[in-house]
Amino acid sequence: MNADIDLFSYLNPEKQDLSALAPKDLSREQAVIELERLAKLISHYDHLYHDKDNPAVPDSEYDALVLRNRRIEQFFPDLIRPDSPSKKVGSRPNSRLPKIAHRAAMLSLDNGFLDQDVEDFLGRVRRFFNLKENQAVICTVEPKIDGLSCSLRYEKGILTQAVTRGDGVIGEDVTPNVRVIDDIPKTLKGDNWPEIIEIRGEVYMAKSDFAALNARQTEENKKLFANPRNAAAGSLRQLDPNITARRSLRFLAHGWGEATSLPADTQYGMMKVIESYGLSVSNLLARADDIGQMLDFYQKIEAERADLDFDIDGVVYKLDQLDWQQRFGFSARAPRFALAHKFPAEKAQTTLLDIEIQVGRTGVLTPVAKLEPVTVGGVVVSSATLHNSDEIERLGVRPGDRVLVQRAGDVIPQIVENLTPDVDRPIWRFPHRCPVCDSVARREEGEVAWRCTGGLICPAQRVERLCHFVSRTAFEIEGLGKSHIESFFADKLIETPADIFRLFQKRQLLIEREGWGELSVDNLISAIDKRRKVPFDRFLFALGIRHVGAVTARDLAKSYQTWDNFKAAIDEAAHLRTILQPSSEESEEKYQKRVDKELISFFHIPNMGGKIIRSLLDFFAETHNSDVVSDLLQEVQIEPLYFELASSPLSGKIIVFTGSLQKITRDEAKRQAENLGAKVASSVSKKTNLVVAGEAAGSKLSKAKELDISIIDEDRWHRIVENDGQDSIKI
Ligand SMILES: [Zn+2]
Incomplete structure (x- = not known):
């Protein structure tokens, strides 16, 4: 069989007989049918490729179709169609850009x-x-x-x-x-x-x-x-x-x-x-x-x-x-x-031996196909990505299946087709627990990835979590950077957040480490000690609970003020969740909505929806997470957040920062605004009262001008902050 035909014949099983014929062996009638099929197929692929930036087939297969079309036309020049692919260079551009x-x-x-x-x-x-x-x-x-x-x-x-x-x-x-x-x-x-x-x-x-x-x-x-x-x-x-x-x-x-x-x-x-x-x-x-x-x-x-x-x-x-x-x-x-x-297509057939789950640093579970080693385009391939559970379902692959592996135009080899879907084999089911730490894995509505919920104990995620824990918006421990966390973790000096506060016990060990000395170790220990008292919102944010960002943590802290109040509310909500049972006629979706509604009204915090609440409850439901928190509470003291409503001319105003600020970070600007009782929004709307434009401010600035909103520069903002919100500007 001709090599270029072999490349695509499997794509069209229903027309296999015709597409398997070499161009020179086609009859006139067959050529008419084949040219029409190719024109439609190529035009369809053109559309996907150019307008949707989404190739339905690898380029090598596409090229083979174009070539076959041209070869048939060479044998039957009088059958060339008005819409022949050989008359086009590519499909027309789409309509978004001029x-x-x-x-x-x-x-x-x-x-x-x-x-x-x-x-x-x-x-x-x-x-x-x-x-x-x-x-x-x-x-x-x-x-x-x-x-x-x-x-x-x-x-x-x-x-x-x-x-x-x-x-x-x-x-x-x-x-x-x-x-x-x-x-x-x-x-x-x-x-x-x-x-x-x-x-x-x-x-x-x-x-x-x-x-x-x-x-x-x-x-x-x-x-x-x-x-x-x-x-x-x-x-x-x-x-x-x-x-x-x-x-x-x-x-x-x-x-x-x-x-x-x-x-x-x-x-x-x-x-x-x-x-x-x-x-x-x-x-x-x-x-x-x-x-x-x-x-x-x-x-x-x-x-x-x-x-x-x-x-x-x-x-x-x-x-x-x-x-x-x-x-x-x-x-x-x-x-x-x-x-x-x-180059010819980089494809080969092999056997899928097993599907392994790898856990990424943020807990995403990624399935990886273990393959019988096979040479694809000059490289030996023994594993391929399967992306996610949807992809496994789409391919319908199970360990034992023969599969087609491809390297064309891709860094990581991938499985493009299951060649033995009809062989009777048990379906492979995506695990619902993390293979590394055995915590429950969850897939949230509208998301493709399954994630391990054991953030603080999952070895695969710990380094990332520890880095988050000490980061500027969380515990803000000076002198303890990512590279330190990584090397301390590798040597088992720090494994959980609480270990950070017990580092002083290992002072001598630290001093002996390369790149450290008495002075730098003592500086680090004193920087850590400074954080033994931590504001409630920072503590909550530092735990790295999914969907609980700095803003949500602050809202929760404002609402409950003390950790004990908050923890009691979590326990009560968890109890509420267990007693809400689905009724016999209720669909899973309806039941979930009902639970969300109950919980949302229980917490009654603006912008806190079902997704955040579920994530919070899941976190504290895992014993190992509660253990990490109790362990940590042996070392640190949470300061309650008695939120006082600031009273300044900016109270209740909505401010948008745009462009790059030179003297302070966005985070700091935001805190300054909040301290003055203002709210900070991320986009400009009619409700915006003031826009602070840093350097190279873009579309937000033009929108503010359009809406006739007061605009000031960074220096002016600093003067306002110094004067506790007093300024002659009318907003
Ligand atoms: Zn895990």
Whole structure:
């Protein structure tokens, strides 16, 4: 069977017979059906890929479909459909961003998969230029980065516009977004640039940055990106450039569009000039004299592929001589002078041996597939991510199943298909207890992740919790940073929060540690002793109960004033929860709502809903958590919070801070405002009374101007604080 057909035949089981036939073996009638199917399928994938930043299939499979379509069209040129995928470069851009027409069409490249395709490419060049046998065809070679194509327009050396490829004719205006990408200079270096030049290349995300981004998404319970390309596309195509700025995007130049003059006469020379302008160009870019060197390069890059910090899906060959490029020209869809030599799909079949649960530092339970080791794209793979319980359910995998594993465009291998769903095997059930500490695991409404509730005792989470415990908004222990916690924890000097307050007993041990001395240890011990009295709200917040942030902790402390009052209320609520039983006709959902309603009215604290209450009760219901708290209470004393309503001209006013404050942190500003009896809101609305604008204040400031709200700068705010809220400003 032909290799490129093998890649996708399993995708369409209902039409397997037809799609399994090689293009040359199709009858006319079959070709009509097959071309229609391919046009629809490719257009569907285009839509998902470009507009939703969500690939339904790996690029290699998509490419195989496009190639098959083109091959069939070669055999039946009169059957080419008006909506043929070979007439399109990509799908049209979606509608969120402003549209801009490219001044010079931004085409994609023709693809080849086989060595024969490279030979054919060189053959076409030789015939076109009528070359003698001893005449060399020199090509540049470089890896093909899997990113989002973008054209950067520089006028007189200044970046004036950035446009995505879109459909090759019209793209999206991403000028504000690329301005926040470090790799993209706002001004070209040197002075030998053409009056106008459009530099083209790929915006991409490094694999390491992609992994970090997805880890963050997991923590924040947000949707994961399928691969770096989609993460890059999703990050670049934002209406708000601030979001783009938070993602680590890079740019690699590989060509140019409109240019008023060309400062070099070869592709290689041009790329070196572009590099001298201050743009990144692949450091693997080279020149090849013949097909042997080209294929050597292809194999070398394929072997190194897994170790590169960016995703690539092949290598690109371009005729080096620019006058040859111009003479050889373009087809409707692609330049004739270039070829993308793509890598085959990185997929393999193996057996799923087991599903293990790993517990992350914040308690998220992640299922990991243990596989019979198999080589995928040159790398031995023995485990793959299964993301979460939904994914396991979707795939329907159970230990023992044969599975299809893929590495294409992804850092961590993943299972894409269960090949033996029909074999009778027990369903694998996601555990409801933490495999590390045996605490109950919970999955909250609307969330995909299961989490261990044993935060303070779960070894997997302890370091993170201890860091939270000593952090600035919690116990604020000076001189006890994350690295200290980590090394003290590793040596069993600190295992629970209470151990911190017993560190003095290990004074001698500490002094002997590398990097410590008598003075620094005594300083640390005295910093710890200073916190033996702790305000109620800080104590509660320091426990790291899920959903109980600083604000909720403060609200609870205000409401109950003493720890004993609070603890009594928790016990009473827990009792209430146990006596509320579901009635026989009540659905689980209705019952849960009824319980929430009862508990919310029991606590009666503004902004405290069912989610927070459940989390609080769950926390104290676990004996090991209560133990940690009692242990801690042997060492520290909780100061009740007798909240006095401040009376100042700002009492009851709503203040919004925006931009970056130079002299104090946001936290401190917030506390200052609260001390003056004001409330701090995070967004500007009609109810806002005052906006304090720091440096580089953005949309909130403009909104405040729009709504005619009083605006002051940071210095003015400090004067107000010094004068206990007195100020001439009318708010
Ligand atoms: Zn645990």
